[in-house]
Amino acid sequence: MYNKGTIIPGLVIFIVFVTFPLWYNGLNAGTVPKPDLPVGEKECVAPAAEMRDTHMKLLNEWRDAVLRDNDRVIVKVGGKEYRKGLQLACMQCHTDKVKFCDSCHTYAAVSPTCWDCHLTPAEAASKKETH
Amino acid sequence: MDNTRRKFLKIAGAAALAGIGAPAIVKLTSHTAFASEEAGKAAPTHGDTAAHGETASTGVRLGMVIDMRVFADQPMLLDQAIAACNKVHNIPHFPDRKNEIKWIWKAPYANVFPEQAVLHKSEMAKTKPFAVLCNHCDNPSCVRVCPTKATFVQPENGIVGMDFHRCIGCRFCMAACPYGARSFNWQDPRPFITSYNPDFPTRMRGVVEKCNFCGERLALGLEPACVEACGGTGAMVFGDLNDPASEIRGVLDREFTIQRNPAAGTRPSVYYIV
Numbered sequence: 001m002y003n004k005g006t007i008i009p010g011l012v013i014f015i016v017f018v019t020f021p022l023w024y025n026g027l028n029a030g031t032v033p034k035p036d037l038p039v040g041e042k043e044c045v046a047p048a049a050e051m052r053d054t055h056m057k058l059l060n061e062w063r064d065a066v067l068r069d070n071d072r073v074i075v076k077v078g079g080k081e082y083r084k085g086l087q088l089a090c091m092q093c094h095t096d097k098v099k100f101c102d103s104c105h106t107y108a109a110v111s112p113t114c115w116d117c118h119l120t121p122a123e124a125a126s127k128k129e130t131h
Numbered sequence: 132m133d134n135t136r137r138k139f140l141k142i143a144g145a146a147a148l149a150g151i152g153a154p155a156i157v158k159l160t161s162h163t164a165f166a167s168e169e170a171g172k173a174a175p176t177h178g179d180t181a182a183h184g185e186t187a188s189t190g191v192r193l194g195m196v197i198d199m200r201v202f203a204d205q206p207m208l209l210d211q212a213i214a215a216c217n218k219v220h221n222i223p224h225f226p227d228r229k230n231e232i233k234w235i236w237k238a239p240y241a242n243v244f245p246e247q248a249v250l251h252k253s254e255m256a257k258t259k260p261f262a263v264l265c266n267h268c269d270n271p272s273c274v275r276v277c278p279t280k281a282t283f284v285q286p287e288n289g290i291v292g293m294d295f296h297r298c299i300g301c302r303f304c305m306a307a308c309p310y311g312a313r314s315f316n317w318q319d320p321r322p323f324i325t326s327y328n329p330d331f332p333t334r335m336r337g338v339v340e341k342c343n344f345c346g347e348r349l350a351l352g353l354e355p356a357c358v359e360a361c362g363g364t365g366a367m368v369f370g371d372l373n374d375p376a377s378e379i380r381g382v383l384d385r386e387f388t389i390q391r392n393p394a395a396g397t398r399p400s401v402y403y404i405v
Contacts, residue, residue, distance in 0.1 A: 117295060
């Protein structure tokens, strides 16, 4: 093998550099986020595991159903009726975006664009009707 | 040497003749098929244009009649209707008119019906502001040009809908709309919204918006916000244009109505009693 003296140390440096985030944190993924669950509510539209995995797909399906297919059928959860939508259904129970949505999204470093347009209950309350 | 040049010129000439003649021959031989095809195509389109503005759509087609006589009598009514719409849909109010977001707004007669210019206009046409909104056309030019299908005709009710999620802000629809019914968010609208309706989203910078005939309210069995704000005055009548028994068809049967820019061929769903 030619240039053994530079290739092997080079490879070692490369591997160390690439795995830096892993060993720098001591092979620890950090504290797993614990989103604040709504108090007193036991049921969601789907079981918790399913919601954790596919809530984004469900939101997309709702979006297309409501806007494109004019299918605004009410969803029933635990006896209560909700209209399909992030603001109209999800955030009626999961009222705190920072403590619920953001806790995982920040941890996973995903930044969904939902709230560019959709209002969190806190934002909606910040500009209420004044009369 | 001479011989080869002569030969070359002969071949070149023959090739040029063949090249010029070939398309003509192809055209001549396929002429009959071509003609019959054209004849087949021409018949339905002729029927379409003969109706001139009349729709062939079936099923529910929501439309509106705006009775300007009522608005002329009650000057506050239109302001109320506009305010109701702005509140329900989280519409921002920008101080600079070039940023204006309009779902339903006021315009002078000359801008609403430019093709109806007459020398001696009625008092109403001269002085009163007209209510204008998206015409929810049966043949909308905005839908044709949208490259992402962010705007579309809802087959269930004929509403020209907008999916803000898909809009890329190219503004082709704004150029295509003959009625100026679309507005662009040049900047983040949120700081300019006075009060939020928690049931409706806002928009973000770089998105086009327009009237949606209150699709979200219709789903709840409510009338559009502007129609509701007009109460029982009859200034705005909303309903299914394809249902002969509907209130709106009753009004259309009774009154003479006009539409904005019928020559554009978009077949609007909004009628005016002037």
